[in-house]
Amino acid sequence: MPTDAKLLLLDRHVVESALQAEHVMDAVREAFILHSRRAGRLFPVVREKLHTGGVFGIKSGDVASQNLLGFKAAGFWPSNRGVGGEPHQATVALFDPSTGRPLCILDGNAITTARxxxxxxxxxxxxxxxxxxxxxxxxxxxxxxxxxxxxxxxxxxxxxxxxxxxxxxxxxxxxxxxxxxxxxxxxxxxxxxxxxxxxxxxxxxxxxxxxxxxxxxxxxxxxxxxxxxxxxxxxxxxxxxxxxxxxxxxxxxxxxxxxxxxxxxxxxxxxxxxxxxxxxxxxxxxxxxxxxxxLALQDLTVARFLYEYAKEKRAGMSVAWPW
Incomplete structure (x- = not known):
């Protein structure tokens, strides 16, 4: 098993700095077209109320022709306002569809807002x-x-x-x-x-x-x-x-x-x-x-261009994630 595998972490500051409107619109347009052509799949949505008063959801999907696989875990916690926090919370994860290994974890709030x-x-x-x-x-x-x-x-x-x-x-x-x-x-x-x-x-x-x-x-x-x-x-x-x-x-x-x-x-x-x-x-x-x-595909196409941008610019934090 490889021991030098890495996981890239992109926080809000990295994500927001790369979310140019034109690039986001291109990625969202691509997601809609992929969905229209049924070239990308949407898996069943999870959306559940929690005992804490929050709502937790998962949207996931893949695009086989692009080796794109991932999900967004997100929801709404109204009580966050009471402690000065944002009630919407989201995290996006991309995976290697060949191995199931995580490639990148991204701040999903900024992605959700922009897309x-x-x-x-x-x-x-x-x-x-x-x-x-x-x-x-x-x-x-x-x-x-x-x-x-x-x-x-x-x-x-x-x-x-x-x-x-x-x-x-x-x-x-x-x-x-x-x-x-x-x-x-x-x-x-x-x-x-x-x-x-x-x-x-x-x-x-x-x-x-x-x-x-x-x-x-x-x-x-x-x-x-x-x-x-x-x-x-x-x-x-x-x-x-x-x-x-x-x-x-x-x-x-x-x-x-x-x-x-x-x-x-x-x-x-x-x-x-x-x-x-x-x-x-x-x-x-x-x-x-x-x-x-x-759509999960919106999150995934935006996350993919952010992942590629971060690798090119050497942005974010890379941590060891051995098998």
């Missing part, structure tokens, strides 16, 4: 009206920030942003991140904010309906992030029934996404649009929903 933001951005490119310039975003946390970051980067016009907080009060720190890139203000009435927006982004913990169904106007695009577990939702009844629905994976969306509340409705996988397998020509009055539950 989910990039996925939302790809959805905007494919589904939102090109002239969209008015955004309503629910949430002011890390995921809300990255979704807004990608939206402002990819929408061609300078945007006006209304953000919805739990209390209804402004959050100056959130505004400060974006005030040089858009006109941003807190929404005083969430239904009015939704009704006056071209793009609605929901990036909350998914604890319940966020607005009234009739607030959604014809032509609106909705990016839905928060429903990622059975029982979670952000959209009210009646929105999906009026919309053209797009998902990252049909089975998964109907199990843990917004589509769990209307599983009989037709939906299209975003990868089929990106690969050219299917097409969608938006009419000005179409309501579109991108129900994002997150």
């Amino acid at each position: 989910t933001g990039a996925a939302g951005g790809l959805g905007l490119q494919q589904l939102a009206r090109p002239e969209s310039s008015r955004i309503c975003i629910f949430g002011t946390g890390i995921q809300a920030s990255v979704q807004l970051q990608y939206a402002l980067k990819l929408l061609p016009q300078r945007c006006t942003v209304q953000y919805v907080t739990v209390t209804g009060e402004p959050e100056p720190a959130f505004e400060a991140r974006f005030q040089d890139r858009c006109a941003i203000s807190v929404a005083r009435n969430r239904n009015v904010a939704v009704a006056s927006s071209d793009v609605v982004i929901t990036a909350t913990p998914g604890g319940g309906e966020l607005f009234d169904a009739d607030a959604v106007q014809a032509g609106t695009h909705l990016t839905c992030v928060g429903a990622d577990t059975a029982g979670k939702r952000e959209l009210p009844d009646g929105v999906l029934e009026r919309a053209r629905i797009f998902v990252d994976d049909g089975v998964q969306a109907r199990s843990i996404g917004e589509c769990q509340w209307a599983p009989s409705l037709p939906c299209m996988e975003i990868g089929d649009l990106l690969s050219g397998t299917s097409s969608f020509k938006r009419s000005p009055r179409d309501i579109t929903v991108f129900d994002m539950t997150g």
Whole structure:
């Protein structure tokens, strides 16, 4: 047995420094196309509530043609806020499919944030009206920030942003991140904010309906992030029934996404649009929903380019991991 085997560890600082938006979008696009072509596999998702009040999950998969194998262990621990910690926690691991030996362990929080933001951005490119310039975003946390970051980067016009907080009060720190890139203000009435927006982004913990169904106007695009577990939702009844629905994976969306509340409705996988397998020509009055539950393949394609980057730059910490 070899005794000189190494395991590469990439912490948050290494991961974040390498997560350039263009590279992340390329990797996420590749993941969606691989999934569309069924060139990559998704293994059954684990998502379980814990006695501590947290939620623990595992998403895993492989791409045989690329010798890519791994998983992400992740979840949500709301009590972390009480000790000044981040409630979302994630770790990604890559393995050698020939031997089962671990190759690399990476900070998964930064990967999850970036790849989910990039996925939302790809959805905007494919589904939102090109002239969209008015955004309503629910949430002011890390995921809300990255979704807004990608939206402002990819929408061609300078945007006006209304953000919805739990209390209804402004959050100056959130505004400060974006005030040089858009006109941003807190929404005083969430239904009015939704009704006056071209793009609605929901990036909350998914604890319940966020607005009234009739607030959604014809032509609106909705990016839905928060429903990622059975029982979670952000959209009210009646929105999906009026919309053209797009998902990252049909089975998964109907199990843990917004589509769990209307599983009989037709939906299209975003990868089929990106690969050219299917097409969608938006009419000005179409309501579109991108129900994002997150694919293991997204984590793996992003982790692979980070692993290759780290080896090239000699970044991270290499530790002995003998057989």
